[in-house]
Amino acid sequence: MLFGARALTGGERVRKICTLIFILFLAFPAAAGAAGRDALVQVSTIDALMTGVYDGETTLGALKEKGDFGIGTFNGLNGEMVLLDGVFYRITSTGAVERPGPETKTPFAAVTFFDADRTAALEKGTDFKQFTAKAESLLPTENIFYAIKITGTFEVVRARSVAAQTKPYRPLEEVVKTQALFEFTGVEGTIVGFRCPSYAKGINVPGYHLHFLSADRKAGGHVLDFKVLKAKVEIDDTSTLILMLPSDGEFYAADLKPDREKAIRAVEK
Numbered sequence: 192m193l194f195g196a197r198a199l200t201g202g203e204r205v206r207k208i209c210t211l212i213f214i215l216f217l218a219f220p221a222a223a224g225a226a227g228r229d230a231l232v233q234v235s236t237i238d239a240l241m242t243g244v245y246d247g248e249t250t251l252g253a254l255k256e257k258g259d260f261g262i263g264t265f266n267g268l269n270g271e272m273v274l275l276d277g278v279f280y281r282i283t284s285t286g287a288v289e290r291p292g293p294e295t296k297t298p299f300a301a302v303t304f305f306d307a308d309r310t311a312a313l314e315k316g317t318d319f320k321q322f323t324a325k326a327e328s329l330l331p332t333e334n335i336f337y338a339i340k341i342t343g344t345f346e347v348v349r350a351r352s353v354a355a356q357t358k359p360y361r362p363l364e365e366v367v368k369t370q371a372l373f374e375f376t377g378v379e380g381t382i383v384g385f386r387c388p389s390y391a392k393g394i395n396v397p398g399y400h401l402h403f404l405s406a407d408r409k410a411g412g413h414v415l416d417f418k419v420l421k422a423k424v425e426i427d428d429t430s431t432l433i434l435m436l437p438s439d440g441e442f443y444a445a446d447l448k449p450d451r452e453k454a455i456r457a458v459e460k
């Protein structure tokens with residue numbers, strides 16, 4: 192076996208996958224450079240964010256060169272990020288939507304250039320759980336990454352955001368206990384996010400991780416549930432992962448060994 196018979200911890204999985212990515216880039220530099228629009232470019236890992244690594248060095252200006260579509264958060268865990276049509280938005284804990292400047296930094300984000308490979312209508316009444324079943328039926332494989340865009344009118348969208356944190360940072364599982372909850376009814380907008388394969392555990396959220404932005408750009412948040420009135424889903428097959436790991440003390444010192452799958456599921460709810 193490639194990694195031996197012993198079960199790998201979360202931190203070991205991250206290191207092994209990063210090592211493989213680095214080796215592939217060395218072996219196939221032309222392919223790495225040509226990944227282009229079909230690459231998911233990610234800053235840091237979900238496990239690092241879970242532990243409280245809330246400050247990063249990657250600016251939105253630099254990240255915009257890697258994609259025009261994506262989700263994430265901001266330094267200090269200051270709101271939910273939506274990148275749509277090349278524009279960054281911050282949904283704050285008050286529910287307000289801001290346009291952060293290019294100098295703003297992120298500790299965790301995932302972006303790509305969105306080009307739909309498949310499109311389907313969603314029936315009226317489709318909720319989050321029913322949507323995932325529909326989306327799974329459209330996918331050619333469970334083993335790559337997908338960018339997901341749902342555009343239309345929703346009977347309801349339930350979402351959340353969190354307030355900016357101050358040091359010493361608490362783990363994300365503790366922070367979301369005081370999250371701000373929003374419920375939008377009869378709202379038009381776009382749901383933005385990704386479906387990650389199960390083996391991405393520790394790097395990103397396995398399954399669906401989605402954020403919402405209203406059409407008037409005045410509301411949004413991390414999606415907890417929704418119900419469709421009239422909408423379509425577009426899916427972009429994304430078979431290349433480029434992981435940009437921080438080179439600072441907080442990330443280096445983070446304990447990434449524990450398996451945080453249960454904690455991540457709790458946070459996503």
